[in-house]
Amino acid sequence: MxxxxxxxxxxxxxxxxxxxxxxxxxxxxxxxxxxxxxxxxxxxxxxxxxxxxxxxxxxxxxxxxxxxxxxxxxxxxxxxxxxxxxxxxxxxxxxxxxxxxxxxxxxxxxxxxxxxxxxxxxxxxxxxxxxxxxxxxxxATKANRIVRAADGRIVSDFGARRAHNVDAAVYGARAAYIGGVHGTATVLAGQQFGIPVNGTMAHSWVMYHDTEYEAFKAYAEVYPDNPVFLVDTYDVLNSGIPNAIKVAKEVLEPQGYRLKGIRLDSGDLAYLAKHARHMLDEAGMEDCKIMASNSLDEYTITSLLYQGGPIDIFGVGERLITSKTDxxxxxxxxxxxxxxxxxxxxxxxxxxxxxxxxxxxxxxxxxxxxxxxxxxxxxxxxxxxxxxxxxxxxxxxxxxxxxxxxxxxxxxxxxxxxxxxxxxxxxxxxxxxxxxxxxxxxxxxxxxxxxxxxxxxxxxxxxxxxxxxxxxxxxxxxxxxxx
Amino acid sequence: MxxxxxxxxxxxxxxxxxxxxxxxxxxxxxxxxxxxxxxxxxxxxxxxxxxxxxxxxxxxxxxxxxxxxxxxxxxxxxxxxxxxxxxxxxxxxxxxxxxxxxxxxxxxxxxxxxxxxxxxxxxxxxxxxxxxxxxxxxxATKANRIVRAADGRIVSDFGARRAHNVDAAVYGARAAYIGGVHGTATVLAGQQFGIPVNGTMAHSWVMYHDTEYEAFKAYAEVYPDNPVFLVDTYDVLNSGIPNAIKVAKEVLEPQGYRLKGIRLDSGDLAYLAKHARHMLDEAGMEDCKIMASNSLDEYTITSLLYQGGPIDIFGVGERLITSKTDxxxxxxxxxxxxxxxxxxxxxxxxxxxxxxxxxxxxxxxxxxxxxxxxxxxxxxxxxxxxxxxxxxxxxxxxxxxxxxxxxxxxxxxxxxxxxxxxxxxxxxxxxxxxxxxxxxxxxxxxxxxxxxxxxxxxxxxxxxxxxxxxxxxxxxxxxxxxx
Structure with a gap:
């Protein structure tokens, strides 16, 4: 390093x-x-x-x-x-x-x-x-706008892959942290500046496994105390959420763990979050957080929250790390x-x-x-x-x-x-x-x-x-x- | 290095x-x-x-x-x-x-x-x-759009100071060169990749000297074979161009040199270029190039050329190095x-x-x-x-x-x-x-x-x-x- x-x-x-x-x-x-x-x-x-x-x-x-x-x-x-x-x-x-x-x-x-x-x-x-x-x-300025829009909810920098090269990812993560984001996915920024790092899973994890259920199950077995499942690879409401609930019930809860969260990365985030929240609550998983990502910024976040989208965590990528609107x-x-x-x-x-x-x-x-x-x-x-x-x-x-x-x-x-x-x-x-x-x-x-x-x-x-x-x-x- | x-x-x-x-x-x-x-x-x-x-x-x-x-x-x-x-x-x-x-x-x-x-x-x-x-x-894609808009005229990357940190300046200069720009102002990119480097003078050079005339004269004495004067520090048509012509006649031409160019960095670039061209031609300086800079991209360049702005060289900064419009x-x-x-x-x-x-x-x-x-x-x-x-x-x-x-x-x-x-x-x-x-x-x-x-x-x-x-x-x- x-x-x-x-x-x-x-x-x-x-x-x-x-x-x-x-x-x-x-x-x-x-x-x-x-x-x-x-x-x-x-x-x-x-x-x-x-x-x-x-x-x-x-x-x-x-x-x-x-x-x-x-x-x-x-x-x-x-x-x-x-x-x-x-x-x-x-x-x-x-x-x-x-x-x-x-x-x-x-x-x-x-x-x-x-x-x-x-x-x-x-x-x-x-x-x-x-x-x-x-x-x-x-x-820092852009990140702060996004954090203010999120109104107390968690915001994490997911921008490295769309940054204007390596420095933009690393110093951008530093600046975003100054602006108020709670962490970054960028490992080099975590290593270099001590910023808390976090991350979930990619679509490739789900696609690598023969079924979505097997993908979630394997992840839960490796990371039982920290699982967040990406639920939009095939169909959020008909496949992703049901499989997430199934793995929570079959693998996590019997061991005393809880599903920490699910992540939505496409589609209408407000609509999907509302239905996902309802399904999770019905399953007794009120503590399971909903994370949203996909081209978010202060404007989309404001709009999602205005519509009552029950989103707890925002993963913000390209529009933060490039300050896309300006x-x-x-x-x-x-x-x-x-x-x-x-x-x-x-x-x-x-x-x-x-x-x-x-x-x-x-x-x-x-x-x-x-x-x-x-x-x-x-x-x-x-x-x-x-x-x-x-x-x-x-x-x-x-x-x-x-x-x-x-x-x-x-x-x-x-x-x-x-x-x-x-x-x-x-x-x-x-x-x-x-x-x-x-x-x-x-x-x-x-x-x-x-x-x-x-x-x-x-x-x-x-x-x-x-x-x-x-x-x-x-x-x-x-x-x-x-x- | x-x-x-x-x-x-x-x-x-x-x-x-x-x-x-x-x-x-x-x-x-x-x-x-x-x-x-x-x-x-x-x-x-x-x-x-x-x-x-x-x-x-x-x-x-x-x-x-x-x-x-x-x-x-x-x-x-x-x-x-x-x-x-x-x-x-x-x-x-x-x-x-x-x-x-x-x-x-x-x-x-x-x-x-x-x-x-x-x-x-x-x-x-x-x-x-x-x-x-x-x-x-x-x-590379953005640079190529700008080069195509310039329609055969010279385009140079001036973007380092507005790049998203050091890598974005250096690898951005490399990419811009791939896209067709003719050179860069960024020294580290020239050193690292062999891209032709170029540059003129900053407003600080003009402001440091007691008068604009003295600033141009001093520059001509140090760089007689390569002078480009920045003419917009005080007033392009009433001060900048007259002083540039004066120094060309008094300092450069007696030694067998010619004024290579003038640079416009503010104001209405089409209007100023037309009047500057006329004044330079009247003074027998048809070979003096007009360079323009200031928030240029393919859209502004297309518009300036459509209006017949007699601009020979474009210095393109922030809108190239950040691909501002996208x-x-x-x-x-x-x-x-x-x-x-x-x-x-x-x-x-x-x-x-x-x-x-x-x-x-x-x-x-x-x-x-x-x-x-x-x-x-x-x-x-x-x-x-x-x-x-x-x-x-x-x-x-x-x-x-x-x-x-x-x-x-x-x-x-x-x-x-x-x-x-x-x-x-x-x-x-x-x-x-x-x-x-x-x-x-x-x-x-x-x-x-x-x-x-x-x-x-x-x-x-x-x-x-x-x-x-x-x-x-x-x-x-x-x-x-x-x-």
Whole structure:
């Protein structure tokens, strides 16, 4: 199990390295630069997302290096000077990384991570940082939607075979667990991250045996304390359920065991579950759970439960592991400022699309909590500002800057923490269980239910301190004049 | 660059191993079993898919093993007997693998791969085989759609940052290259598979410099023979293009170089490209290419070209690397037969959904070619049948079995080849270039244009020999009677 030992330093877009070589050649004259990681749109038109992948990002940054084979490959491209390749040979990331805690509920356009580093260091990590954060944030967010739809019922990740290759299965299972699923079928994810693993039987088990009855009987004999029978290979109501009940009565119950569950994997799951429930109850098997799988997601689960489908456990595969209804998490990595001779200058991207204008400069992100402890808004300030909790705090809603608005009786939480300082890890990554619990804690205590709705959820505010807002406006005005 | 050395033997759903342990415990009495890999539906309602991932599947099967750490993990689950764990310690895949050539144009419900192996060997490879084939077939198919939409223009994969983690970026780039893209930005894919790599500059390069002009000038000085300027950081037509022309005239042309291209990454790409083209032509820069990126896929590219957008190169990211409009390739792995005392018995899955009924038994798949060399249908036969090319060949369309149909003057190509025999590779994997060329060859010469349409393409026929059809019907009738 050598999975951990991979060197993924070469996961980057080529332009990271051509730009790095350009900066090296032209002798970059900055002390440091700051890049913000943020995203612009919640998946599935939801009210928030969940920040995943930080632990892997930190590992990647700490291990970033280029070995002889890598240098040889770069040399073969005939793009880079020998001096630069020699520089790469001794390269080590020496910057600082500030980030939200993994598992934080996040909102569009706030910097969930900021990298403050020498220019080349900050540039070449872009691609891998985004790939890891985009993937795990996507799946954690989707998994959480599915878990919320299941409304307290068990949800398990069955997605490996439809994942976008091995990493997507394994890190997807990790992210799904952060999002709240109760376990995974993916063994490598269980081994690597300690996620509870589970599984039942495949159709091939039933088809291998001469009859469905023999298949269930053989399974019950090997796993008497843990049997879940897959009942849809031939005919759920006329064959699958009757055979399951027969084996329960003939093999399990005489030994003091009970049939733990049956699984439906095709057909109309609500209809079949209702009839299966009735047949099981009639047979005195009220404790036998009904598990459903087959292209489930938050929408189908909501609909099945609305129709009263008595389903206890959901096995969720392709639509979770690919986030099928919205498979792209679009976090970006944008330069926010450059430091020359100790002084920071903000940078802004205007672009042809208004929605792509960035929030410039070094900044702090505060989450603003009401007296009841609910997260009511995010607040961007300049780095030196410390919002007062003692008196009404004047802020600006950048979409309605003419309004005079105040936070009253609120508390402010500084959301970014320094996790890597001068290239060394200064805060240990929390355990996976702690990350998962943190997600649940926030949703139960801090995040408005109105933001947890699937349809047209409340949009969380991203407000600004007056100083920060005026800095941004001044910068836009100066660029407008330059043209 | 230790990427190759990963042990992915543990990528499996837990039930593969609980079933394997069940078979081990109950003393499986078969010689061998046969599992077919097939898919049911073309992505994006297209006319076909492209088979990708075989080389990685073969590597995985040949390397399949469980080390001490793996055995220890299985032991910790308290599900498996010590005898079984000892068996796993010495496990090696000893079966046969038949497969279509990688890069073959494939159609629903035909076995693109068949594994004939001892039961446990065949069972435990299921998940990883599907994960790898599903991912690469998905991306190869999507990439090919995008390349066809670009209609001869250059397409490059820019997707790494939006891929579902590292493997999805790297194997996705491989699959996209098979599908016909001309290169990738992903360095690790270039290093690992020899795919041509390319890239331009990011917005951060422009924003780092005090002005856009200085940014372009600096880039031109470092890369005078290969410059492509990103022109949308501030204002394409009022700033980006004028600065690009200025730097071309002041820095590049005096040294005998030309500006190779400009890149548009936001705004209305058709409108901006038309105006940019006009400005560049006016400046005598007819050879300067226009590259476009920003959420492109086959639909947006078709639309941009329909409007006459003079775009020469497409950089395609998130919608390619996630196959955004249809991110699941649903290949499945179904038991087709079991061999006892030398005799094969077919197996069939009925299920609650008619579309999920499998094609049972050992079988051959032939592609049927017309006299002109066009692939007109697929034909399933029993293993011993050799369709004659000398006289009209009677076949059955299983959707209209009452019709008396004949192939006349056709040739038949046996599509599966034995790639692994008794656990050893017997056919070397072709080079990536050969796989990519094979895709192009088929599309240019063998596959009807009507199947290559995006909208409502011709549906390729899956026909059966009379003997095969009757075997399937007999099996269905017998199961119907058993109930």
């Amino acid at each position: 050598q999975h951990e030992r991979r060197n993924i330093s070469m996961l980057m877009d080529l332009y990271e390295m051509t730009m790095a070589h350009g900066y090296f050649t032209k002798q970059d004259n900055t002390d440091r630069v700051a890049f913000d990681v943020f995203y612009r749109r919640n998946p599935d038109q939801g009210g928030f997302a969940i920040f995943g992948g930080l632990e892997q990002v930190v590992e990647y940054i700490l291990n970033l290096h280029f070995d002889d084979e890598d240098i040889g490959y770069f040399k073969s491209l005939n793009l880079f000077s020998d001096e630069f390749l020699e520089y790469l040979r001794n390269f080590k990331f020496t910057g600082d990384v500030y980030a939200f805690k993994e598992g934080t509920i996040i909102y569009p356009n706030e910097p969930i991570m900021t990298i403050v580093a020498p220019l080349i260091d900050a540039q070449i990590v872009e691609t891998a940082v985004l790939t890891m954060i985009n993937h795990q944030s996507l799946i 498979p792209v998490f679009g976090a970006v990595y944008k330069i926010a400022g450059i430091q020359k001779h100790g002084e920071w200058e903000p940078r802004i991207k205007i672009s042809e699309s208004v929605t792509k204008i960035t929030n410039p400069g070094l900044k702090k992100v505060y989450r603003v909590y009401s007296e009841e402890g609910k997260a009511i808004a995010e607040l961007l300030t300049l780095p030196h500002e410390v919002p007062s909790t003692n008196s009404p705090y004047r802020y600006i809603d950048p979409e309605k800057p003419w309004k005079e608005l105040y936070f009253e009786n609120c508390t402010f939480k500084d959301m970014q923490e320094l996790v890597i300082k001068d290239g060394e890890q200064v805060v240990a990554s929390p355990s996976l269980e702690a990350i998962r619990s943190y997600v649940q804690y926030q949703l139960e205590n801090e995040i408005w239910e109105e933001e947890q709705r699937f349809e047209n959820p409340h949009r969380h505010y991203l407000d600004m301190s007056p100083e920060y807002y005026h800095m941004k406006m001044d910068l836009l005005n100066r660029i407008g004049r330059k043209k | 230790q990427h190759e050395r990963r042990n992915i033997s543990m990528l499996m759903d837990l039930y593969e191993m609980t079933m394997a342990h069940g078979y081990f415990t109950k003393q499986d009495n078969t010689d061998r079993v046969a599992f077919d890999v097939f898919y049911r539906r073309n992505p994006d309602q297209g006319g076909f898919a492209i088979f990708g991932g075989l080389e990685q599947v073969v590597e995985y099967i040949l390397n399949l093993h469980f080390d001490d750490e793996d055995i220890g993990y299985f032991k910790s689950l308290n599900l498996f007997s010590d005898e079984f764990l000892e068996y796993l310690r010495n496990f090696k895949f000893t079966g046969d693998v038949y497969a279509f050539k990688e890069g073959t144009i494939i159609y629903p419900n035909e076995p693109i791969m068949t594994i004939v192996a001892p039961l446990i060997d065949a069972q435990i490879v299921e998940t990883a085989v599907l994960t790898m084939i599903n991912h690469q077939s998905l991306i 991110p699941v390739f649903g290949a499945v792995y179904k038991i087709a037969g079991i061999q006892k005392h030398g005799e094969w018995e077919p197996r069939i899955k009925i299920s609650e959904s008619v579309t999920k009924i499998t094609n049972p038994g050992l079988k051959k798949v032939y592609r049927v070619y017309s006299e002109e060399g066009k692939a007109i249908a697929e034909l399933l036969t029993l293993p011993h049948e050799v369709p004659s090319t000398n006289s009209p060949y009677r076949y059955i369309d299983p959707e209209k079995p009452w019709k008396e149909l004949y192939f006349e003057n056709c040739t038949f190509k046996d599509m599966q080849e034995l790639v692994i025999k008794d656990g050893e590779q017997v056919v070397a994997s072709p080079s990536l270039e050969a796989i990519r060329s094979y895709v192009q060859y088929q599309l240019e010469n063998e596959i009807w244009e009507e199947e290559q349409r995006f909208e409502n393409p011709h549906r390729h026929y899956l026909d059966m020999s009379p003997e095969y059809y009757h075997m399937k019907m007999d099996l269905l009738n017998r199961i119907g009677r058993k109930k």
